[in-house]
Structures are given as C-alpha cells and as structure tokens.
Amino acid sequence: MTRHLLALALAAALAGCGADHDAATPADGKGAAATAAGTTADTGDAAARLQTLYAEFWEESLALHPLQATFVGDDRYNDRLPDTASAEFREKEHAFLTKWLERARAIDSSGLEGQDRLSYDIFVEELQDELEGERFPGWQQPLNQFYSFPSTFAMLGSGTGAQPFETVADYDAWLSRAGQLPALFDSSIANMREGMASGVVQPKVLMEKTLDQLDGLIKDDPTETLFWRPIAEMPESFSDADRERLTEAYRSLVADRLMPAYRELRAFVADEYLPAARDSVGLDALPQGAEWYAHNVRTITTTDLTPAQIHDIGLAEVERIHGEMREVMRQVGFEGSLQDFFAHVTSDPEFTYPSEDALLADYRQFEDEVNRAVPQLFSLTPEAGFEIRPVEAFRAKSAAGGSYMRPSEDGSRPGIFYVNTYDLPSRKTWDRDSLFLHEAIPGHHFQIALQQELDLPAFRRFGGQTAFIEGWGLYAESLGKELGVYDDPYHYFGRLQAELWRAIRLVVDTGLHSKGWSRDQVIAYMKENSATTDTEAVSETERYMAIPGQALAYKIGELKIRELRTRAEAELGDAFDIRAFHAEVLKDGSVPLDVLEAKIGRWIEAQRDAAA
Structure with missing residues (x-):
C-alpha cells in the first residue's frame, strides 16, 4: 500500500531509531519541558528554529495529505483528494521528504537536550526511513483486504x-x-x-x-x-x-x-x-522481498533484531505461555490435553453471546468496571471521550476482533473502540477482558489519546512507533489482575490466549515472510497451539500476509515494557510507585524502544536518589 510518513489514520506508523536521550517533563506530567539550565544561547536558538521547522513541516504535510488532516480532525482540506497513486504525487512526496530532511540537518543539533533532542532524532530518523522505504515498490500493490x-x-x-x-x-x-x-x-x-x-x-x-x-x-x-x-x-x-x-x-x-x-x-x-x-x-x-521484509521488521520494531531472532523469541514465548495455560486447566479441573482444552473453550456454548446487543452490553458494563479501578494504577489519563461501537457490517468479515480510532483533536469525535460482532459464535466471552484492556482502557485509548493531548510537536502527537503503541496495548492486557479483573480462570485464560496469539505472531509472520511457510501451514500452527476458531485463524493469517511485519510490534514492544518494569521493581524495592512508572512510560508519547529504555533507566536513578 502507499504510505507516507504520518498517515497513521490509514496505516500503522513507521518508526525511527531515535538516539539515546531522555525527555524532561513539567510537574503536571504533560508536555515538553524547557531545555536544561546550562543550555547555551546557540542551542536555544537551534531548538527554537526546529520548533518552527516542525510546525511548518506539519502544515505542509496536512496540505499535501488532506486525508491525514481529516483523520486528525483538521477540517480545512475536507474537500480535497489528491491522486496519491500517481507517479507525479510520488515525486512530489519524495521532494517533500527530502526538503524537510535537508532543512533539519542544516540546523546544528549537537547541543540539544531533553525533548528537543528527542524530537530531532525521531524526526530525522523517520524521514530517513521513509526515504529508504521508497526503493520498495509498495505502490504497485495498493489494494488488499486489510488496507482497502x-x-x-x-x-x-x-x-x-x-x-x-x-x-x-x-x-x-x-x-x-x-x-x-x-x-x-x-x-x-x-x-x-x-x-x-x-x-x-x-x-x-x-x-x-x-x-x-x-x-x-x-x-x-x-x-x-x-x-x-x-x-x-x-x-x-x-x-x-x-x-x-x-x-x-x-x-x-x-x-x-x-x-x-x-x-x-x-x-x-x-x-x-x-x-x-x-x-x-x-x-x-x-x-527484493527479503530486503523489503527486513526493512519492515527494523522500522516496525525499532530494534536491530533479525527475522530469525524474532522467530526464536516467539517459539520460546509460546512454550512459556502454554505452561501457564496448563495451570489454568488445573484450576478449573479440566482433564485432557492442551489441545482438548482449546477445543473446549472454543466450542462450548457457555462461552458464546446470545446476540450482538448482549455482547455490546457486556463490553459497556466491563468499561464501567475498569474505570472504577483505573486510579489505582494511573495518575496520567487523557481528557478525550471514549465509546464502543460494532464494526460496520461491510468490513466486518475481514476485520480484526477489535480496533481503535483516535479522537479528533478538537474533541468533537471521541476515541472509538470497534468490536467485531461478525460470526457471533466466534466472539467468546472469555475474550472480552483482554480485548477491551488492549484496544480501549488502559490500552490504546489511554496511550494514543493522551499523546495527542501532550505539548509536543504535531508530528509526534499524531505520529508514533508501532512497537511502542502496540507494545503498550499488550502490556495493558497484563494489568487485568491489578485492575481487579481476570477473577474468573476462564477470563484469565482469555488473557493468556491473547498473549499467546501475539507470541504466535512472532513465529508465523517471520515464517510466512522469511521461512517459506504456506498459508495452510500458518493456520495449522495457530490451531494446534492456541484456542482459535477457523474464522479467526484465517482472517489473522491473511492479515499478516497483507501487512508483513506489523504483527511483530506487539510482543516485541510488550517484552521491553515488561522488562523495564521488572527492572524498576527490583532496583527500587519499596520505593517503586506503579502510578509514577506508568506516567513515565506515557508522558513523552510514543518513542523508539531504545529511547524508552534509556529514559526509564534515568527515571530509576532519579527515584533512587529521591528515596535516599
């Protein structure tokens, strides 16, 4: 598909590999702080020039990509639709990216610190990645069932x-x-x-x-x-x-x-x-397929992991999660193999909804339950509204089980959690908790809506790194017990099944695009190793075929966030504050995973010093 730098409304964002710098934040937890006290006048001038550059870039980007403007709630270009599939437009977009990259590089960035350093590194790396990606002819296959x-x-x-x-x-x-x-x-x-x-x-x-x-x-x-x-x-x-x-x-x-x-x-x-x-x-x-896929993997995960390394990580995670599932089987007294248990939870009518209305009512009731527990874990939350809607019938057959649409910038449109009610028997009651936590609260709605409200350059407020965004969504699923849900063993199994699904993605996405796996081989692997229906296995397999590499972001990002939380808990002991940790992760918006690791490391040091 054709994808430009910031069209997150239509596709997952490409990511840069930003430099290893932290980002300071004012006391209210939102927005960009001023540069450090020792910053020189020249550095301050460079930072000011870059802020102007980012604003001008954003304005020109919206004019060039009017659909992007519409999706972020800017109505000025709602009557425009350039022919983005034409060769002339591709040339115009190349010139646009090249111009802004050269303008940014012309500014001396050597003394930048904090948010200024972070914004510069992300901006430059994203444009570089976008220009590098032009050598792959995605424009020659603009249409598929997932991005249509x-x-x-x-x-x-x-x-x-x-x-x-x-x-x-x-x-x-x-x-x-x-x-x-x-x-x-x-x-x-x-x-x-x-x-x-x-x-x-x-x-x-x-x-x-x-x-x-x-x-x-x-x-x-x-x-x-x-x-x-x-x-x-x-x-x-x-x-x-x-x-x-x-x-x-x-x-x-x-x-x-x-x-x-x-x-x-x-x-x-x-x-x-x-x-x-x-x-x-x-x-x-x-x-150029192998190089194309490696490019996707690098930009989507914001790591230097190879497809082979990610495949092995996936196999190890699948084995670990299977072990936890066997513990759930013991708790509910189920006798038989893991595959027998998968068959039980996918075929027993006990786990199905009687109607679409019943499914939607159940999700809305669960929203109220989660909202009551949120203050226990979060001090930093978005102001934007939120609602639940069913996926439209015309696209439901090929759509994922759930998805999230960001709110408009002006607040006129809330964040929307789309839940898929197609093939209702395949939408299991035990799937509710993890799906909502990921797509809605405290997952994508908290992270994406909050990022949009931060005092950051627009390209960061409306952009993002897929590994961070989807990694946060999967991490949010893991918070269920701390939020007081997953009290039913079957619902906790649903959380494990959702995590297992993301681990399986590491195996099958790399299998499809770097190891010669067939569509049938992927479907068979999914059914053998998880509690999935034929409908879900087919639609997910075809999704990975349509957007190579995107499915890797979830588990790679979640593993990093979980690793950093474990490190913070171990090093801070009783001084660890989960609300402060979550605020630190979210307060600068989406960042590359190496930048996240660096800033959490600095936060741990600061917390330790404060407790001393």
Whole structure:
C-alpha cells in the first residue's frame, strides 16, 4: 500500500531509531519541558528554529495529505483528494521528504537536550526511513483486504468515520472530495498493471477477499449504498432548498461517478488482476522481498533484531505461555490435553453471546468496571471521550476482533473502540477482558489519546512507533489482575490466549515472510497451539500476509515494557510507585524502544536518589 510518513489514520506508523536521550517533563506530567539550565544561547536558538521547522513541516504535510488532516480532525482540506497513486504525487512526496530532511540537518543539533533532542532524532530518523522505504515498490500493490482504499472511502462517505456531515458546507466538501475518487481508482489500476508486469502482485487469496468486499459495496440503487447514509440522516436544520439540492447531487455522485468507478475496479480485479495474482504468500517471494521484509521488521520494531531472532523469541514465548495455560486447566479441573482444552473453550456454548446487543452490553458494563479501578494504577489519563461501537457490517468479515480510532483533536469525535460482532459464535466471552484492556482502557485509548493531548510537536502527537503503541496495548492486557479483573480462570485464560496469539505472531509472520511457510501451514500452527476458531485463524493469517511485519510490534514492544518494569521493581524495592512508572512510560508519547529504555533507566536513578 502507499504510505507516507504520518498517515497513521490509514496505516500503522513507521518508526525511527531515535538516539539515546531522555525527555524532561513539567510537574503536571504533560508536555515538553524547557531545555536544561546550562543550555547555551546557540542551542536555544537551534531548538527554537526546529520548533518552527516542525510546525511548518506539519502544515505542509496536512496540505499535501488532506486525508491525514481529516483523520486528525483538521477540517480545512475536507474537500480535497489528491491522486496519491500517481507517479507525479510520488515525486512530489519524495521532494517533500527530502526538503524537510535537508532543512533539519542544516540546523546544528549537537547541543540539544531533553525533548528537543528527542524530537530531532525521531524526526530525522523517520524521514530517513521513509526515504529508504521508497526503493520498495509498495505502490504497485495498493489494494488488499486489510488496507482497502475503496472500503476506507465507503466508511468516510457513510458518515461513520472521520469525515464530518454536520453542516451544508460539510456535505459540499464531501461532494468535492468524492468526485475526485475515480481518478485515484484509475491510477491505482495503472499501478497494479505495472506490478503485474514486474512481478509485484498480491497473493491470490487476498484479492479474492477484496473482491468480496467490493461486491458488498456496489449497489444498483444509490439509496442502498453506504454513501447514501448522510442523505438519509441529513440534519433537520437544513433548508428545503439545500435538502433538495444535496439529495440530487448525491444521487448523481453515487450513480454517475462512484458506482461506475467501483464497478470498473471490481472488473479489473476479477478479470485481469486475479488471474495474474500469485500463489505464493510471503513477501520474500517478491523481487527484493527479503530486503523489503527486513526493512519492515527494523522500522516496525525499532530494534536491530533479525527475522530469525524474532522467530526464536516467539517459539520460546509460546512454550512459556502454554505452561501457564496448563495451570489454568488445573484450576478449573479440566482433564485432557492442551489441545482438548482449546477445543473446549472454543466450542462450548457457555462461552458464546446470545446476540450482538448482549455482547455490546457486556463490553459497556466491563468499561464501567475498569474505570472504577483505573486510579489505582494511573495518575496520567487523557481528557478525550471514549465509546464502543460494532464494526460496520461491510468490513466486518475481514476485520480484526477489535480496533481503535483516535479522537479528533478538537474533541468533537471521541476515541472509538470497534468490536467485531461478525460470526457471533466466534466472539467468546472469555475474550472480552483482554480485548477491551488492549484496544480501549488502559490500552490504546489511554496511550494514543493522551499523546495527542501532550505539548509536543504535531508530528509526534499524531505520529508514533508501532512497537511502542502496540507494545503498550499488550502490556495493558497484563494489568487485568491489578485492575481487579481476570477473577474468573476462564477470563484469565482469555488473557493468556491473547498473549499467546501475539507470541504466535512472532513465529508465523517471520515464517510466512522469511521461512517459506504456506498459508495452510500458518493456520495449522495457530490451531494446534492456541484456542482459535477457523474464522479467526484465517482472517489473522491473511492479515499478516497483507501487512508483513506489523504483527511483530506487539510482543516485541510488550517484552521491553515488561522488562523495564521488572527492572524498576527490583532496583527500587519499596520505593517503586506503579502510578509514577506508568506516567513515565506515557508522558513523552510514543518513542523508539531504545529511547524508552534509556529514559526509564534515568527515571530509576532519579527515584533512587529521591528515596535516599
């Protein structure tokens, strides 16, 4: 897929390997502190120039990437949709990245400290990684079942996503933006044809799922499409003239522009692309594939670990977690093998929800339970609101069990935890606790919404390192017992199953993309080693095929955070404060893992000195 530096709203962020520097924070725990007292005037000038540079970069980035602006809640460009799939746009983006990297390097950074040092290192490394990644032709395979721009635009146009539909101006903005969509489709088709010629194509099984998604979006009657929902739910405050004008304009847009574009894309995928799609499934099967995957691994994990090393870490973690699961089996008095227990918890009707409403009500009740316990572990929490929604039906079949969408910057849209209710029998009651803790509170909502509220340069507030973000989410799952949940052994098994799933990802993602594993081999490994359903095993396997390396971030990041907490507890003893530790981890936003380790080391020293 095409991905620029900060488009976290549409894809996971790429990460830099920032230098080993700590970040100071004012007494309220939020924002960037001033540079240290000994900072020279020249250093202060450099820091000020860089703050101006970051602000100018951000403004230019939003203008160049108007969808990014929409997703962070900046409505100035809601009517724009550049053809990001075109060669001209790729050249423009290359020039943009090169210009800002050269401008940053032209400023003497040698005396920077604290947040100033951290921001500079992250900024430079992210741009370097983005430019390095340009040598891999991801633009030649822009479409798959997991990151699907046709589905993304259907969400935007339905009014359930980031695109606002509150005023007449909002409705007119979408008319303008959506009218530019066919050009993006045409360029994407041209890019896929180039990929067909060069051997850079998607696995066939992924495109079969993509075809199903397109079929679900294409309707003969405009009023039956997702794009009609804003008309069906038009505010009553609109005048009769505006209501009539917009209704006809949207009918024409959907019937004459959007549906023909969707049908053309669908026909291309079915008639041209699918026959040319590959039977192989790993990234290493493509030209430069091994280097491409190694690049993904390095940028996503913010480590120098090789795929082989990560594979071995995964195997060891799977074995360890299996041991803890056998202890749960003993607690509940289950007799049989671990595989028998997996079959029990996935097939017994006791662990299923009777309806979607019952599932959503259970999650909302659990939200209240968690919120009551949060002050025991956290002093630093976001101000943004939060809500739970079911995944939209049109994308639920291929979507993950849960996901999180950040709140808008202006507070008009809360953070959203999307829980998947598709194939309801596969959504287990014992999965609730860990899924909520990861995606919602104290996981992604706490980390991402809080980061957005910090006094940091915008590229850091809205950017981030996947290993930190997803590592925090998985670490948040481990806090269940401290929050007073996981009191039911089966729910604790659900936490172990979720952790096991992330350990298995280390094995199977590296297996797929560096060891020649097949799709069936991955599915079989998952089913043999975890309590998963066929639906989940298939969708997750195909997710790893679609976004090579992203699944490695969770366990690698969590292992580092857990390692640092264990170290702090051991070195500080009775002086260890869990609320202060969590505040230290979160207070600077997402950072590369080596930077996290350095700043926690300094925090431990400071806590020890204070207790002396």
